[in-house]
Amino acid sequence: MNSLKKQMEYIFGGNIAVKGITLKDMTYSEVSEGGLVLLSSHEIREIVKPFLPDSCEVIISRRTINIVRLEQVITMRERSRFLVVNDNPGTTEETVKDLKNVLSEHEFIPYLVNEPIPEEFDFIITPGEDRLIPSEVYQTFDIGPRVISIETVLDLKRRFKLQVTDALLMQYYIKTMVHMTAKNNEKEPENIIDQNKHRTFSEIPTESRAMEATVNFARQMANSSNNNIHIIGETGTGKQMLAEMIHNESVLKDSPFHIYNAASKDPQLIEAELFGDKEEGHPGIMAEISRGTMYIKNIDSLPYQLQNRLADHFDEKTGCSAVRFITSSIDDLMKLYKEEIISQKLYSYLSSHILKVPSIAERKEDILILINDFKSHFKREDMEFSARVEEAFIQYDWPGNVRELYNLISYCVCLNRKYIELDSLPIFFSGITRNFDNPQKDSDFLDTEAVIDKIEKHGFLSESIKLLEIYLEGKKENASYGRRKVRRLLLEDDIKMTDQQLRLRIEILDELALLNVRIGRAGTTISEKGEKFLELMSEK
Numbered sequence: 001m002n003s004l005k006k007q008m009e010y011i012f013g014g015n016i017a018v019k020g021i022t023l024k025d026m027t028y029s030e031v032s033e034g035g036l037v038l039l040s041s042h043e044i045r046e047i048v049k050p051f052l053p054d055s056c057e058v059i060i061s062r063r064t065i066n067i068v069r070l071e072q073v074i075t076m077r078e079r080s081r082f083l084v085v086n087d088n089p090g091t092t093e094e095t096v097k098d099l100k101n102v103l104s105e106h107e108f109i110p111y112l113v114n115e116p117i118p119e120e121f122d123f124i125i126t127p128g129e130d131r132l133i134p135s136e137v138y139q140t141f142d143i144g145p146r147v148i149s150i151e152t153v154l155d156l157k158r159r160f161k162l163q164v165t166d167a168l169l170m171q172y173y174i175k176t177m178v179h180m181t182a183k184n185n186e187k188e189p190e191n192i193i194d195q196n197k198h199r200t201f202s203e204i205p206t207e208s209r210a211m212e213a214t215v216n217f218a219r220q221m222a223n224s225s226n227n228n229i230h231i232i233g234e235t236g237t238g239k240q241m242l243a244e245m246i247h248n249e250s251v252l253k254d255s256p257f258h259i260y261n262a263a264s265k266d267p268q269l270i271e272a273e274l275f276g277d278k279e280e281g282h283p284g285i286m287a288e289i290s291r292g293t294m295y296i297k298n299i300d301s302l303p304y305q306l307q308n309r310l311a312d313h314f315d316e317k318t319g320c321s322a323v324r325f326i327t328s329s330i331d332d333l334m335k336l337y338k339e340e341i342i343s344q345k346l347y348s349y350l351s352s353h354i355l356k357v358p359s360i361a362e363r364k365e366d367i368l369i370l371i372n373d374f375k376s377h378f379k380r381e382d383m384e385f386s387a388r389v390e391e392a393f394i395q396y397d398w399p400g401n402v403r404e405l406y407n408l409i410s411y412c413v414c415l416n417r418k419y420i421e422l423d424s425l426p427i428f429f430s431g432i433t434r435n436f437d438n439p440q441k442d443s444d445f446l447d448t449e450a451v452i453d454k455i456e457k458h459g460f461l462s463e464s465i466k467l468l469e470i471y472l473e474g475k476k477e478n479a480s481y482g483r484r485k486v487r488r489l490l491l492e493d494d495i496k497m498t499d500q501q502l503r504l505r506i507e508i509l510d511e512l513a514l515l516n517v518r519i520g521r522a523g524t525t526i527s528e529k530g531e532k533f534l535e536l537m538s539e540k
């Protein structure tokens with residue numbers, strides 16, 4: 001799943017917001033109305049269907065072999081015979097077909113797990129399933145897991161009406177395949193949601209007194225014998241994470257952690273899911289749970305008439321140390337009770353052990369700490385934010401809290417740059433620039449010597465300066481120049497460059513954050529840092 005998500009992010013470069021979810025983490029509220037769902041295979045369609053709102057469009061990603069990884073196989077002597085090993089008959093057949101299409105000079109024989117090994121072949125080939133290889137005797141080519149196909153990429157382009165040519169998208173596609181190949185041996189960072197499964201309180205990075213108090217209280221509750229805990233906090237503050245931590249540090253840690261989200265559901269469905277459905281013949285979650293922690297999020301969305309029934313269940317399970325209930329809400333419990341959203345009986349169960357998770361606005365001292373934590377999570381400790389970006393992060397209100405902060409850092413990671421400037425941040429982050437009408441100069445961030453050093457490794461400094469000047473001209477005229485026009489303007493200054501040389505220069509300047517390279521009509525523009533660099537160079 002991580003791999004498919006990464007491919008999408010690399011290919012579409014931030015033009016599409018991508019969220020990855022594994023089957024085991026799927027819940028009813030995971031996909032919002034009107035979203036587009038890309039499934040990794042046909043097989044999971046029926047399993048996923050009940051979790052998706054009717055208004056969702058579902059497409060199945062066609063997967064194919066990663067051509068970039070075929071280098072060695074392409075150079076083998078002709079008419080070599082390969083035994084193809086994959087995880088099921090369907091995917092084996094598809095892999096054989098794709099290999100035959102691309103490498104018609106060789107022969108490919110499908111291998112079916114649990115069937116005798118065919119008699120005659122020279123090598124084994126597998127798309128990342130080397131654990132299934134039936135014989136160690138033969139030389140094996142592992143061509144890495146199958147990748148999203150170009151048809152699916154073009155299909156997505158059409159559906160999202162992206163302003164990018166097929167040719168450019170194709171180039172990004174190939175670049176992504178090369179990237180996937182180069183990174184193949186590196187361990188992908190785990191999904192942060194999966195991480196909660198092993199997380200404990202010691203992993204909450206904080207210097208906020210409010211957060212510290214919450215964690216200390218949670219630690220005490222984890223090991224106390226009370227069955228009910230209620231967590232209050234704005235969206236994305238980490239309520240679910242805290243609930244999982246409580247579970248992980250309690251005596252129940254080896255039992256399951258169940259999640260039920262009561263938000264945006266039909267009352268009859270909630271009743272059937274929690275308390276059973278006689279016609280369908282299932283007893284309901286409450287009757288089925290015999291051990292572990294049950295986390296019910298958005299408890300205030302539970303229909304009023306079901307609340308006392310739930311409270312009765314709490315009653316039944318009180319004293320039974322095998323089950324604990326943790327509930328959560330965004331609003332304060334007293335307010336919910338006063339507004340008659342929560343019944344008196346349920347209130348009396350929930351109000352005795354309350355944890356409040358502070359919002360980011362209430363713990364601004366933690367912003368840079370959290371950012372460092374996320375940078376190391378993505379193994380991108382080298383990524384640096386300019387002083388203005390850091391300042392803007394502190395100023396911003398973060399309505400989506402830690403989730404929004406995490407998403408923004410993962411966006412920055414996808415930019416694949418060392419230095420992040422204000423104008424590298426996504427447009428939706430507009431709130432951040434509001435306070436910067438009079439921006440202070442960010443001179444200490446620009447290490448001119450290091451920049452010159454890097455530029456000179458790839459060509460003449462004077463040429464890159466000219467290039468930046470051209471883009472500055474373009475910015476003043478409010479025009480984004482294509483490469484052909486840039487080459488013509490360079491020629492006027494007697495600088496002759498092939499398209500490939502120009503592309504490389506642009507890439508280097510992009511890496512140094514002196515240029516902002518964007519796909520499609522947005523085009524390439526000079527960044528604030530690029531302008532600053534030109535200013536400093538003209539003073540020299």
Ligand SMILES: Nc1ncnc2c1ncn2[C@@H]1O[C@H](COP(=O)(O)OP(=O)(O)OP(=O)(O)O)[C@@H](O)[C@H]1O
Binds near residue numbers: 203370
């Ligand atoms: N202190 C933290 N350190 C690291 N990651 C955190 C922290 N707090 C939250 N997160 C991450 O932020 C994201 C949101 O957290 P979580 O889902 O627990 O929030 P929530 O309050 O339950 O949100 P909602 O009410 O919208 O469901 C998760 O990916 C979580 O792992």
